[in-house]
Amino acid sequence: MSIGPNRSRPNSLKVRRRAVTSSQETITLAHGAGGGAMHSLIDDLFLSAFGDAPLLQKEDQARLPLAEFLARGDRLALTTDSFVVSPLEFPGGDIGKLAVCGTLNDLAVGGAIPLYLSAAFIIEEGLPLALLGRLVGSMAEAARQAGVTIVTGDTKVVERGMADKLFINTTGVGVIPMGLNLAIGSARPGDKVLVNGHVGDHGAAVMLAREDLGLVGELASDCASLHSLIHPVLAQCTGVRCLRDATRGGLGGVLSEMAGASAVEIRLCESDLPIRPQTRALCELLGLEPLFLANEGLAAMVICPEQAEQALALWRGHPLGRDACIVGEVTGSSSPGRLSLLTPYGGERLLEVPHGLQLPRIC
Missing domain, CATH: 3.90.650.10 (PurM-like C-terminal domain)
Structure with missing residues (x-):
């Protein structure tokens, strides 16, 4: 998503943020139509939660420093996953936290040091904005605790009945340290x-x-x-x-x-x-x-x-x-x-x- 806050209008940003997290409001098709409603949603909800530097550049792609990868290892690790859990919130977590942790764990068990995430949201019309705000906030907190950066993403809105409230896709990028070679086919008798x-x-x-x-x-x-x-x-x-x-x-x-x-x-x-x-x-x-x-x-x-x-x-x-x-x-x-x-x-x-x-x- 080409997303980034409008830092020249802090007062209007604050007012809109209160509006999009109101418990009375829900996602509409306008939030995915490319106009003002969509930009308000991205700026006020997603960016106020994530706020990571590559997102603030408002580019169509994340631009990541190659030197950071080369300093940590000799191979990149890339994984992607989609999350469709029901219910969206459950004891011990929610779909936002799950999307971060599940993807980072796929990197970690391969020996990779996780660095970056992308996040794509398919949102069903009618999803309460307050609920979406909680889930995005949970996702941002899980990323912060893990020390990774959400650097790019996307939002799409579909009509009622075309999805079940919210689906999230995350892609993770990490670095495998030099000399580390874990493989699922390496177990030996006696292990x-x-x-x-x-x-x-x-x-x-x-x-x-x-x-x-x-x-x-x-x-x-x-x-x-x-x-x-x-x-x-x-x-x-x-x-x-x-x-x-x-x-x-x-x-x-x-x-x-x-x-x-x-x-x-x-x-x-x-x-x-x-x-x-x-x-x-x-x-x-x-x-x-x-x-x-x-x-x-x-x-x-x-x-x-x-x-x-x-x-x-x-x-x-x-x-x-x-x-x-x-x-x-x-x-x-x-x-x-x-x-x-x-x-x-x-x-x-x-x-x-x-x-x-x-x-x-x-x-």
Whole structure:
């Protein structure tokens, strides 16, 4: 979007900002038509929240200093994602925070230092402007906390019924430090599997917020940016093989991908899995498998056995890793792609990835 505040008219900017965040007003087609309403929305809502220097230049593209990339690493990392979660706000987060954290985590698990984001909004006519303001503000705060800059973007408005309130697309750019080569196909027999927190929190929290189940719980999404958790381990532990954030498909989904790509077997120990009692009870009630519930702040790490305890200690010293634990190991290569669960009674259960999503519209 060609966006930037009109700094020569601070008083009119302040008046319009109050107007576009009024709880009585909603998005109209005029807000996407290229005229005064659209420019007022961009200047007063988006730029008052984001306010990052490249946005203020009012160009049709972000112009980023090449020297910053060259000073940090030898490769660029680029990822893009779209977010359609319903409801837009849920315990522990909202679609704005989710759009930032989800994209930054895709960079971080590849070893990249995240630097920049783009943000594109598809807004349905009728969305309350006050709600949009809250979501944009949440997005801006998540970016600030993560130390990244939102440098370019776009807004589009569609008619009622053509979308579900708000969809957001974000693209992230980062730099991979020289010599760091993480790959999903690099797990080896004997490696340990670590996670930094509880399994299935995001999926369970969104489900409780969305569905009228008649249940009361204190579950909250684990939505968080993980690069401050991940990079100290990568800097000190050379034996990290691969990392993935457990989003759609959950922990079971990403470990199945790792097992298949590495042509190995992975076995989890059920008694070691950190699953909240509320999440477990909800899954038992609805016949769901918590290992395939989404997270938005959970990383799965495969690391050589010699450095597993060191990585675990580093994670436990970080606020996002206090509940980190070793949950399994890579056991062999005779059945490539196999993911199994060792039960507390000594039995073994094969974990198969569901054909479809257990819960749609989760991120």
